[in-house]
């Protein structure tokens with residue numbers, strides 16, 4: 001087991017606290033993510049997945065509870081400290097990752113390093129190494145709006161990884177891709193994970209989740225279940241995930 005990268009202790013999130021439409025989106029979530037983990041978060045619509053990933057990735061703050069990333073209590077940081085911390089430690093991939101459409105691929109990937117004032121030669125070396133690994137080295141001079149959906153997603157991954165983040169956070173990363181591209185992207189994430197990148201991912205898709213090593217199933221703002229792939233084949237893990245989702249879906253009807 002790797003060293004702890006992220007620790008969440010008794011996270012609670014209440015939207016519109018004290019207002020008419022107060023919603024307790026997360027009730028009491030505690031979890032730990034270690035270096036080298038690949039964790040998928042699933043759960044029914046409205047169960048709190050987006051809220052949780054936004055808090056774990058420091059894009060939103062919990063109402064109560066503590067969040068530690070690499071031993072630092074991020075829940076206490078100021079907005080400015082948090083922005084620096086994010087740049088150093090976290091990479092993000094979203095369904096519709098925002099890239100600069102009238103800028104070429106090279107500069108889209110390079111932007112985080114330009115902002116960090118890295119020397120030009122170092123930037124070029126890093127961008128090209130990453131682009132080769134992702135098979136997009138021939139696109140460097142293309143504008144983003146000339147790239148296909150799959151290519152755009154690879155550029156977004158390259159940009160997320162260029163700062164060598166300790167934790168890669170992906171929220172429905174395959175949402176805008178067809179099934180072939182989705183599998184390619186997941187194979188790529190698996191490869192990154194094999195090479196040491198820690199990944200946390202939200203998905204509603206059983207097949208996508210089956211690429212992870214561990215699954216956290218959220219229901220009504222609580223961790224309802226946790227399953228680990230371990231020695232199972234991807235197919236066996238997929239079947240376990242399907243069973244878990246189906247069981248929860250059916251039990252909702254019997255509860256009513």
Ligand code: ADP
Nearest residue numbers: 015023025043044045046047048049050051052
């Ligand atoms: P999921 O991603 O699993 O669909 P969410 O985290 O989006 O779930 O939502 C969990 C609950 O919190 C839902 O009841 C949702 O309506 C509510 N919620 C989410 N975001 C907000 C917000 N910005 N303001 C108020 N309520 C919200």
